[in-house]
Amino acid sequence: MDYPFSEEHRIFRKTVRRFVEEELNPHVDEWEAAGIFPKDVYRRMGELGLLGIRFDERYGGAGADIWSSVVFCEEMGRCRSRGLTMSVLVHTDMSSPYLYKYGSEALKQRYLPALIRGEKVAAIALTEPGGGSDLAAIKTTAKKKGAQYLLTGSKTFITNALNADLFFVACKTDPGAGHRGISMLIVERGTPGFEIQKLPKKLGMHASDTGELFFENCPVPADNLIGEENQGFYYIMQGLQNERFASCVAATSSAQQALEDAIKYAQERELFGKKLSEFQITRHKFAKLQTKLEAARQLLYHAARLIEAGEDATMIVSMCKAFCADVACEVADECLQIHGGYGYIEEYDIARFYRDIRLWKIGAGTTEVMYEIIAKRMGI
Structure with a gap:
């Protein structure tokens, strides 16, 4: 179906798919084993114009529409390293948009062109050791002292921690004001009082470098404040919609690829004298999964239309995040089962997909939090 794509x-889809198939997928085994991928990947993506799709041309972006972002996320979702996909989306859709939407013009001129060219890598730092979903409870503080803030605290589960040059850090500038006292600062790697430590090996998303951040009276220029002081919570609540949308577009595309892989395997695998795909139970299982994936995709496209129209998409995006993550995890489980014992070893991509996809029910807001948001929007 062509609509809504021109x-x-x-x-553009062909460009991104060719890049993924020719320049990413041949190397994913190496990068997964290393637990990180080269920063040159960002530079190459910058050369292809993939890192600033919806940013204004005056900063080096493409000035494209929401559907171009959908295409990008769908095709990046077909990368055989979902960890790499996540790291890239953290840069393009989960960090730098805060600067583009809320940053001062001087701050945009200083950082956006380098982010769009892939010369600098971005990370978002919200989660702390004491909690993730409850943003209002963060303990990292930023005390104003002259023309700078002194940042003290820690963050954990930070994607791109080892590769990033710029960290978008949520902090309390008014600790006594709860969520009304949160601000966001851009902190550069190498700033005194700022240390980074790699986290132990994760269940999945291995090529995505993940770490902890530690700040001890870390001096940050006051000019590095994103938007207004004490308005960070509201910026983040809006930014999370973008993060959730991008992540579930990629997750749904990854799940579609996993289903295609399983169908191909079933068409080749023989059991009791005939192809596995010839059994009715197998064909019906595939049909059920494809139906759910199509429902997930159409829900995502509905959210995209709301975003395109400038309407509040919070409830629908929350539905997308919960539903698409559930469907993707169901696809992972069923497709691994189709592979039998071969699905439990690393010879086939389904094992990695099974490990990777589980994060989407946790990251960017758990499924439970999504249902709470939906319930509140329902007035219950």
Whole structure:
């Protein structure tokens, strides 16, 4: 189905898919084993114009629409390293948009062009050791002293921690004001009082470098404040919609790829004298999964239309995050089962997909939090 994609979108899709298939997928085993991928990947993506799709051309972006972002996320979702996909989306859709939407013009001029060219890598630092979903309870503080803030505290589960040059850090500038006292600062790697430590090996998303951040009276220029002081919570609540949307577009595309892989395997695998795909139970299982994936995709496209129209998409995006993550995890489980014992070893991509996809029910807001948001929007 062509709608809602134009010829320009289709050409762009081919560009991203070719990049993923030719320049990423041949190397994912190496990068997964290393637990990180080269920063040159960002530079190459910058050369191809993939890192600032919806940012204004005056900063080096493409000035494209929401559907171009959908295409990008769908095609990045077909990377055989979902960890790499997540790291890239943290840069493009979960960190730098705060600067583009809320940053001062001087701050944009200083950092955005380098982020769009892939010369600098971005990370978002919200989660702390004491909690993730309850943003209002963060304990990292930033005390104003002259023309700078002194940042003290810690963050954990930070994607791109080892590769990032710029960290978008949520902190309390008014600790006594709860969520009304949160601000966001851009902190550069190498700032005195700022240390980074790699986290132990994760269940999945291995090529995505993940770490902890430690700040001890870390001096940050006051000019590095994103938007207004004590308005960070509201910026983040808006930014999380973008994060959740991008992540579940990629997750749904990854799940579609996993289903395609399982179908191909079933068409080749023989059991009791016939192909596995010839058994009715197998074909019906595939049909059920494809139906759920199509429902997930259409829900995502509905959210995209709301975003395109400038309407509040919070409830629908929350539905997307909960539903798409559930469907993707169901696809992982069922497709691994189709592979039998071969699904339990690393010879086939389904094992990695099974490990990787589970994060989407946790990251960017757990499924439980999504249902709470939906319930509140329902007035219950």
